[in-house]
Amino acid sequence: MNASRLFVIAVLLVGLGACDKSGLSGGSGSSGGGGNSIPGAAANVAVTVVNAGPAGDVNTMFTSVTICAPGSTTNCQTIENIEIDTGSTGLRILASALTANLPIQQDSSGASLAECTQFVSSYSWGPIALADVTIASETAASLPVQVIGDSSFASVPAACAGTGSEEDTVQAFGANGILGIATEAQDCGASCAESTAAGFYYACTTGTNCVPVTLGTANQLQNPVTFFATDNNGVIIELPSATATGVQSLTGALIFGIDTESNNTSSATATVLPVQVGTGYLTVSLNGNFYTESFLDTGSNGYYFADSSLTECSDSSATGFYCPASTTSFSAVVCAYQDSGNCTGVTEKSISFSIANADTLFSTNTAFAVFPTLGGSYPTASSVDLGLPFFYGRNVYEAFENKSTSKGSGPYYAF
């Protein structure tokens, strides 16, 4: 296939006021080529942008958040370049981007709580603070947040350092922070309340003396949206489509709540796909196989799946991505999770996507940061990672666990 098969639209809105939490500049929003329409400013609409961010990344979506010390209206700060991640739970801010003074959480013995946050290839280390967090005009009061790379907690426990590379600076992290809005309410859940085996939480009597501790779910990192007073049952992620060969940036919206306001009414054509509780897994049928540990993840920058017919890139600048000789198209079916591992008897939705040569994409225009046809290899034959490119040109509904919506109980995705 070629580029003409995809809807072509490049949305390059200028004057995006990332500090302006009131919503989209321009008000009326923009139309996406995929048939979706990005809503205008509202109390429950956060402006999002896909661009290179502070570290020159690709296919990464950002917004801004305002944080205050709990109860304060003066000890506050608005922080831009916060990555939006449906693959993790909790708000985490890089210490170097933080000027507001937030209280560090302590356990009953007075030791400071800290976290070793695990990502696929990396970890981020730092204390847990409390903050009032406002996104658009919705506020999560007294929310546990992590401060990554706090110099007062400079000594990373060995068991944490053994889980991957360190991402404790803005440059390494690629953002000033991360807004984790996975379907799971906490970043760890019941297992960290009962055991230290997962290695997430620590108590520190000094910045260099930290020991693993159990931590109740109420004190763990939380999905910030679930802490909002209203519009807290889910989100709608809306992005316009982009031309196949890439564009410099996209502007979209993160809308809070599903069927709670006049501007977040669910689409009659969106198919509800319940996901597995705790993992967010659903099933993808692709290439004649069922990939039973698949997921939607705005924090992944491509379509990731194992396909031996696709050549991997040899250039170090495209490590891990696919570099097929010609753009290759795929048709797949995404269906609700079920233990039997297939799509029989459950809701499903057909999708199509294409994988282009990453070397070519990256070299076409080095200013581009939006690549809808980017993909890469994967370690397992049981998982498709539908990363941010999947969201281009779509309105994707995400309902959180333990929350109800007019389309059913979470956790689910619908599109």
Place this chain on the structure above:
Amino acid sequence: MTLAALAAILPVTAVHAALGAPYTSVASDQTKLGASLKATAHDAYTVHELTLPSGTLVREYTAANGTVFAVAWNGPAKPDLSRLLGSYFADFVATAESTPGGRNHLSLSRSDLVIQAGGHMRAFFGRAYLVAAVPAGVSSDELR
């Protein structure tokens, strides 16, 4: 093709890391990590399956000569990769650091070493294998 057998729990104190190290390191990992262990023999290799207290499953593949030639993991928390990958952990870290925006994905494909990782918070998986040490006739697809 397979026949299951329970492996004896050996009082091994070696602290070798797994990948590229002798089989004894598997038992050492079991002790160190407090894991339960199940071994399954295949024609060309044996899979030692450890269930960690976190619930994460670790598989270590040993060849006839007793060397661990592949490891894989899948579960809600990452295992101690520095221990599991041993000297190759440095390659994991270097790849992670050099991958553009690659927090949620890792892929190293060298002539001697393959490391791949994926998933997301509360659902991590990955694998690593030494290309030259994979027994003849064994597909990399089996090493998951």
